[in-house]
Amino acid sequence: MSEDGSPSRHLVLVGLPGAGKSGTGRVVARRLGVPFIDFDRVIAERSGLSVADFFARHGEPAFRALEVALTRELVDAPAAVLAPGGGWVTNPGVMELLRPPARIAHLRIRPAAAVNRLRRSATVRPLLETPDPLGAMRRLWESRQELYARADLEVDVEVVGRQRLVELLAALARDGSGEVG
Ligand code: S3P
Numbered sequence: 001m002s003e004d005g006s007p008s009r010h011l012v013l014v015g016l017p018g019a020g021k022s023g024t025g026r027v028v029a030r031r032l033g034v035p036f037i038d039f040d041r042v043i044a045e046r047s048g049l050s051v052a053d054f055f056a057r058h059g060e061p062a063f064r065a066l067e068v069a070l071t072r073e074l075v076d077a078p079a080a081v082l083a084p085g086g087g088w089v090t091n092p093g094v095m096e097l098l099r100p101p102a103r104i105a106h107l108r109i110r111p112a113a114a115v116n117r118l119r120r121s122a123t124v125r126p127l128l129e130t131p132d133p134l135g136a137m138r139r140l141w142e143s144r145q146e147l148y149a150r151a152d153l154e155v156d157v158e159v160v161g162r163q164r165l166v167e168l169l170a171a172l173a174r175d176g177s178g179e180v181g
Contacts, residue, residue, distance in 0.1 A: 090144065
């Protein structure tokens with residue numbers, strides 16, 4: 001931690017689509033007084049395409065390559081809260097690019113709850129644009145749960161309230177631990 005109390009390391013939020021990475025990340029960044037970086041938003045701004053249009057035009061591998069490129073750019077950047085898309089963890093070696101010193105938190109949510117939450121979201125998730133979004137979400141969970149489990153801290157967002165969640169994440173960024181004093 002630096003002398004003014006702001007963290008000296010990135011905090012990365014991972015988890016399924018619908019886990020609340022962007023909304024929570026924005027609040028935690030404000031609390032910590034550091035920038036918030038939403039990967040999907042940066043990629044959309046740079047490409048001039050929504051994530052859905054990017055997938056349709058260039059495909060998932062090109063999207064993953066941009067996620068990795070953005071991660072590399074952030075290795076030496078000032079501390080920030082990072083919210084990559086839910087599939088960022090599938091890029092081999094990507095966590096190791098940032099950690100150490102970054103800390104990674106998994107916002108855990110059950111696939112069914114994630115699908116429910118996304119009903120209120122206007123953002124199109126191309127990997128879930130199927131007649132069976134719950135089945136698709138379950139398959140994402142099955143293929144990713146071991147990757148999410150590599151996080152330093154796991155918080156069940158269906159159990160832990162928003163205020164407590166923000167406290168836990170801020171403590172992880174400041175002290176490197178998930179303990180709130
Ligand atoms: C994806 C999640 C999305 C977005 C893209 C792919 C995924 O981000 O990056 O649609 O593979 O899980 P959110 O997790 O913010 O929905």
